[in-house]
Amino acid sequence: MAYNFKEIENKWQKKWESEGTFNASNDFKNKKKWYGLIEFPYPSGQGLHVGHPRSYTALDVIARKRRLQGYNVLFPIGFDAFGLPAENYAIKTNVHPKITTEKNIAHFTEQLKSIGFSFDWSRVINTTDPQYYKWTQWIFIQLYKHGLAYKATMPINFCTGCKVGLANEEVVNGVCERCGSPVVQKEKSQWMLKITKYAQRLVDDLDDVDFLEKIKTQQRNWIGRSEGAEVKFKISGTDEELLVYTTRPDTIFGATYMVIAPEHQLIEKLANKITNLEEVENYKKQSALKSDFERGEMNKEKTGVEIKGIKAINPLTKKEIPIWIADYVLSSYGTGAIMAVPAHDTRDYEFATKFNLPIIQVVAPENNSTVELPFTDVETGISVNSDFLNGLHVKDAKKKVIEYLEENKIGEKKVNYKLRDWVFSRQRYWGEPIPMVYCEDCGWVPLDEKDLPLTLPDVKDFLPGENGESPLARHTEWVNTTCPHCGKPAKRETDTMPQWAGSSWYYLRYMDPHNDKALASKEALDYWSPVDWYNGGMEHTTLHLLYSRFWHKFLYDIGVVPTKEPYAKRTSHGMILGSNGEKMSKSKGNVINPDDILNEFGADTFRVYEMFMGPFDQTASWSMDSIRGCFKFLDRVWNLQNMLIDGDTYRKETEKMMNKAIKKVSQDIEEMKFNTCVSTFMTMMNEFTKLKTINKAEFKTFITLLNPFAPHITEELNEKISADKPISSYDWPKYDEAKTIDDQIELPIQINGKLKATIMIDLDEDESSIKEKVHEAIEDKIDGKNIKKEIYVKNKIYNIVV
C-alpha cells in the first residue's frame, strides 16, 4: 500500500472544510483562548510565494498544538488587497482592480486551502470590502476628531514612478521602496497623522510586551528618542535669539561656532544685517536643488558658508562666535540649528577642520591623558576647561549645566525623536477614500458616521493626474457634494489612504468580522484581546508594526479596545531564497511555485520541509534535494503501520525515548525550533525501525506529536489503526520528567581536557566506585605520569590532570 498523498490530503481537507473543524465560533466559551496571527497576504497576481507558508505553517503548528492543549483557538486569515500592483495592472490592461483582486483572492484561497492550514475560513476579511473599510474610515474620522489627523502643506517624498507621495518609511536609499524610481521633494497638501504624539508611549510600552529583542531595538532606533537640552544663543546687537538642540549640553564651553540649516528662517529675519547675503542665498538655492538623497550622498565632503555681519554669543563663555549655514544640519530635526562643538562631535570636527574654525577640548578621559580629537566617549569623559563643570563626569555635568540653564532661563531640558508624523495621503485610485469634505465656509469637515462607508466610485481611467493628483479628482460627479455641516456645495477629498491603513487594525476585525454596528463588539474584543502570538517579517517592524501599535493605542485611549498593546508576542521568520542563494525572481529564473511542490510531494511534505529547512528566524535557501528527504521520511512514517503491534503502554525499551521526545518537541515548538522538532521525529522513526516494531501507544503518541506538522497523513494513519476519534480531538501528549533521565550514563574520561575513554556508570553512582572504574580504564594511558588533580562533575564528565 503506497503513500498516496493526493488522495489522503484531498479527503481530509474536504472533511475539515465541510465540518468547519477550525471555526472558533463559540467565542465566549468558558475556555482559555489563544489568538495566533500571521500577516495577511497581499493577493498578488503571481500567487502564493513559498515564503508565505513558512510563517503560516509555523503558526499553524502552534495553533494545532494549542487546540490539543485544550485552548479555544482563533487562527484567522484575510487579504490586504488595496495597493499599487492591482492599480498598475489596471492602467496597463484596463481591467478594474476590483476584478483582478477578486480573481487573485480566489486563487490564493485555493492555494492556501491545499496546504491544509487550520485557518478559520468563516472569518476571512478583505480590506477592499466596503463593509471592512467602512471601519477604516470610521477610525480615521475618530483620529480627525481627536486632533490626530491634520492637513498640512509641506515638502513630501514624491515618487516619480508611482506619481504618489510616500511616508518616510517607504523611501529606501532615496528611491521608492516599491518601484525603485527616484524620490524627489515636492510641496503638497497632505493628510498627516500625529504618530509623534505617541512616540514616548511607543517606546515605553515595549517594556511590557514579549517581542524579539531585535524587533524592540529596531523600533527604538526608528523612534530615535534622545535626551538633551534646548539652549538660546543671543545674536549680538539684536533682540534675536538662536535656539539650538543638543544632547551634549555639558560641552557648551567648547561651542565655538553655530550652524543653521539652509531652510532656517533666521536669514530672512536678519537679512538687512547680513553683509554677504548674496553668497548665503546662493548656498540656499544650491542645497534646495539637491534631494535628501543627494545631500546624504555628499556626506563625505561638508559644505557651508559663513553668515557675515552677525555673531552669536555663547551664553556661558560670553564670547562672540560665528554663525554658518550648512546642509549637514537638517531643518527637520530639533530646531534646525546647532551649537558646534568640534572637539567632541565627528561632524563638527570635520567641518571645523575644513574651514579652520577653532577647536576647544572640554572633555578628557578619566585619567586625563591626551586623546585624539574628536573625543566622543560619554562613558569615561570628564569635563575640563569648563568653569563650574570641571571634574564632573559627562552624566553629572549634563545635569548640572541643565540646572544652570534653567535657573538663568537660557535653556531647558528637552527630549527629541527622529520619528516624523505619518504622511497619510496617496494620490491613487485603489485605496480607501478619505472621508473628508472641503467646504469654503466650514473648512475640512468629516462625513457623518452614518454615511459610511464612502465607497470608491466605479471609474474607468486610473492614470494619476499630470501634477500628481489623484485619478479621483477627474470625477467631478463624485467630487462635488454638499457640506455635512452647513449643506452648501463642497468638494470631497480625492486622495486615498496608504496601503498601511487597512492592516493597522485588521486583527481586531477578525474577532468579530461580520459586525455592522461596530468594528467589533465589546464582548468579542474583551474575550479575544490581545493577539497572543503574532509572526511576520522583519521588513514590517518600522512600518506596519509601528503604525498598528499607534492606532491601537489611540483606540485604547478612546475606549474602543481593552488593551494598551495589540500584540502580546511578536516573532519573525527568515526569508526563503532561491536554490542559488539569491532572492527569488522571475528574471533570475529561480522561482519555486508552491503548486508544483504540492503536486509532486504533497502538502505534508511541503510543510515538514518548510519547518526543517533551517532555523526559523534565519534566511534559508530552497533545496530540491532536501525536500525529497522529507518526502522519504513521510513515506517511512506511512510504512510504520506495517510494524504495528498491540500494546497500550510504552515498552521498557522505548519509554525513555518517548518521554524525551515529547519533552523536546513540546519545548522546541514554543521556542520555534521547528527544525529540531523534525529531526526528533526522524530519530524516533529510526528507533522504531531498529526495533522493527511499534506498539499502539507509541504509534498514537508519535502521530499526535507529528500531527501539527503533517496533519493529513497523521489523521489518515490514526483512522486506519481503528481509532474512532480524530487526532484533533486528542490531548497533547504528556511526559514524565523522571522517565526522561537515563539510569545508566556513558561517562567520558578526559586526560588534560582530552577525551581518552568512556565508562558506563549508574545515575548518581558513588564517586569512589567511579574513581576505581576510571583508574582501571585509563591505567595504560597514564603510563606512570603523576596525577596532579582529578575533577568529577557529577553524571557529566571525569577529568584527570597529569
Add this chain to the structure above:
RNA sequence: GCUGAUGUGGCGGAACUGGCAGACGCACUGGACUCAAAAUCCAGCGGGAAACCAUGUGGGUUCGAGUCCCACCAUCAGCACCA
C-alpha cells in the same frame, strides 16, 4: 560610519546554565533486491598511517571553550550628517 545578526564537514544544519563537537537530513561510497535501472532496505561517511589536528583569525580565562573575555576579519540585514 552606527545598530543588530551570522560564521561549525562536500552541503543544510545539531550541541541544555562551559563538560564526549558534527544529532538529523542531503550528497557521496559499498552491499542486498533486480537481467538492468529507479524505488526501497542494510552498512560506512570531518582530516590524518598514527600520535594527533579540527567550530572565521590572533590572543586570554579555565581541569576543560563552538559556547565566556579582548582584538581583528568576512558576510548579511536595517539605519544613515538625527546634533
